[in-house]
Amino acid sequence: MLEVEIKPNVLDRVRKLIISSDIVTYEDSNWKAVPNTTFNKDEIEALRFGIEPIQGYVFTIGLTYCVDIKGLDGSVMKIRFTSLYGIRGKQLHEKYVSILNALFNTHQEDIINRHIESFNGNSFVEILGTTFNTEGVILNGTDIRYGDLGFKEYKGYYALFSKSNPKLYKAYSYLKDWNSAVVYSLSKQLLADVAGEQ
Structure with missing residues (x-):
């Protein structure tokens, strides 16, 4: 199980992400009163992830780390956090890698197995x-x-x-x-x- 606090940007509040073998839950709303987005293990349909550069006028001024989780109902959990001018860059990259490892170890394998079962059956x-x-x-x-x-x-x-x-x-x-x-x-x-x- 991974429990990590994420601060999407400098002016945002800290949000909690929990990844376990049974669920993924994240405070992805800007309002504290709105409930967390939660996916049970069998509700996760797809993942996408990557690092987007933030372009300044002449050069890259930062990076946005992106992890998106899509549910079977079409809803999307967007996890984002930003490093500007290299501030907290190493810590955020380590956090990004730990999130991906947790997702791959707990949920990506199930998605792959569903596609393999479909391949074997059809x-x-x-x-x-x-x-x-x-x-x-x-x-x-x-x-x-x-x-x-x-x-x-x-x-x-x-x-x-x-x-x-x-x-x-x-x-x-x-x-x-x-x-x-x-x-x-x-x-x-x-x-x-x-x-x-x-």
Whole structure:
């Protein structure tokens, strides 16, 4: 269980985030009288996360750490905290990493397992416009066999592409796309399974 206090920005009040194996709850309202947003374990549909730079006139003046949790009902819990001019930068980065680790250890695995069960039951699963089936992946309407499928990891995103035609690719932003980490995990697992069969 992780219990952490978050101060979204310099002028905001401290808010409490609790992540356990059963629930995620956060004081995401600006009003103290409004109840916390809470998701039970089986209500979490998707995650997205990342670090957004805050641009000044000429250079970056700070960073906003972002973690979004989407419920099955479409509601979104937005967790944000900001470092300006590097003040508290190291502490906030450590806090961000601990939040992601807690979410991945308690809830991300369940989301991935739901997609794997769907894949095993239906022989295909579609995530973010990408269809994974038993033979390969359909990217941008083109079928790519697992033997021809490549992947690249970058700082803020992940890409799947055809090895024979690298111009045929799709990128998944961890910050912008819901469940991009699921695409990452699922594609790596399926590629490992195919490599193990050969």
